[in-house]
Amino acid sequence: RPLFSGKAAFVTGGSRGIGAAIVRRLAEDGAAVAFSYASNDAAARDLVASIEAAGGRALALRVDSADADALRSAIDQAAGAFGRLDILVNNAGVLKLGAVDQISLDDFDLTLNINVRAVFVAIQAALRHMGEGGRIVNIGSTNAERMPFAGGGVYAMSKSALTGLVQGFARDLGPRGITINNVQPGPVDTDMNPADGPMASTMHSFMAVPRHGRGTEIAGMVAYLAGPEAGFVTGASLNIDGGFAA
Numbered sequence: 486r487p488l489f490s491g492k493a494a495f496v497t498g499g500s501r502g503i504g505a506a507i508v509r510r511l512a513e514d515g516a517a518v519a520f521s522y523a524s525n526d527a528a529a530r531d532l533v534a535s536i537e538a539a540g541g542r543a544l545a546l547r548v549d550s551a552d553a554d555a556l557r558s559a560i561d562q563a564a565g566a567f568g569r570l571d572i573l574v575n576n577a578g579v580l581k582l583g584a585v586d587q588i589s590l591d592d593f594d595l596t597l598n599i600n601v602r603a604v605f606v607a608i609q610a611a612l613r614h615m616g617e618g619g620r621i622v623n624i625g626s627t628n629a630e631r632m633p634f635a636g637g638g639v640y641a642m643s644k645s646a647l648t649g650l651v652q653g654f655a656r657d658l659g660p661r662g663i664t665i666n667n668v669q670p671g672p673v674d675t676d677m678n679p680a681d682g683p684m685a686s687t688m689h690s691f692m693a694v695p696r697h698g699r700g701t702e703i704a705g706m707v708a709y710l711a712g713p714e715a716g717f718v719t720g721a722s723l724n725i726d727g728g729f730a731a
C-alpha cells in the first residue's frame with residue numbers, strides 16, 4: 486500500500502521546478518495532489534496529464550499567491566474536491582536580487598508577499614481542513630543561514646523569516662498532532678537557478694558537494710517529513726544543500 490494512499494495534499498507553485506518534483510513524488514506515493522501555479526497553463530496541464538496517465542489524481546489551480554482570497558479559495562476547493570487535506574507544501578517563491586541601495590521597494594514587497602505572507606495565508610486556510618497527523622512543509626532556503634554573496638539580502642531575509650515561523654507555529658500545532666517544518670535547499674537545477682547559469686560555478690565554490698541538487702532529492706525530504714515516520718520532527722529547518730551552509 487503506497488505511503489500516502491487515501492491522503493490529500495496541496496502544493497503551492499507546483500507546475501515547474503522543485504514544486505513539480507514534489508507534486509510528482511506525492512502522487513507516486515499515492516496522494517491526491519492539488520497544486521497552484523501563477524501563469525504557465527501548459528506546464529500545469531502537462532503535469533496533471535502525466536499523473537493521471539499513471540493512475541494518480543491531480544488538480545491544477547491557477548492562483549497568484551499574492552492574492553490571499555484566491556489562495557484561500559483554492560485550498561478550500563482542493564479540500565472539497567478530495568474530501569480532506571492532510572499535507573500542505575508551501576513551495577511557491579520568488580528570487581529578487583539587488584544590493585541594498587539598488588533593490589526596489591516593489592521587489593521587497595513582492596518577496597515578502599510570496600515568500601512569507603502567502604505561506605501564512607495558506608497555513609491558516611489549510612488548518613481549517615487538517616486534523617491529527619497533518620503535515621505542513623515550507624520550502625525555505627539554505628540562504629536563511631548563509632548568504633555568501635552580495636545582492637541576496639532581501640531573499641535571505643524572507644527565507645529566515647520562515648525559521649521563526651515554524652518554531653512558533655510548531656508550539657501551536659503540536660497538541661493537535663500537526664507538524665510544521667522547513668526544508669532548506671541549496672542550489673537546485675530549475676528555471677530559477679539553472680545548473681548551467683552564470684552563477685553556477687560561484688555557488689559550487691561554497692559547497693562540500695559542488696553541484697546543483699535535483700528536484701527529486703528535495704522531494705524525497707519533503708516526502709519523509711510529510712509521512713507517518715516524521716511525527717517527532719517539528720519546528721525544524723533542515724538543510725539539503727550539498728554542504729552550502731556547512
Ligand code: NDP
Pocket residue numbers: 497498499500501502503504521522523524525526528548549550551576577578579580599624625626627669670671672673674675676677678
Ligand atoms: P521556479 O521559478 O523554477 O518555479 C516556481 C514555481 O512557483 C512555478 O510553478 C511557478 O508557477 C510558481 N509561482 C511563482 N510565483 C508564483 C505566485 N506568485 N503564485 C503562485 N505560484 C507561483 O522555482 P524553484 O522550483 O527553483 O523554487 C521553488 C522554491 O524553492 C522557492 O520557494 C524557492 O525560493 C526555493 N528554493 C529554490 C532554490 C533553487 O536553487 N532553485 C534553492 C533554495 C530554495 P508558473 O509555472 O505558473 O510560473
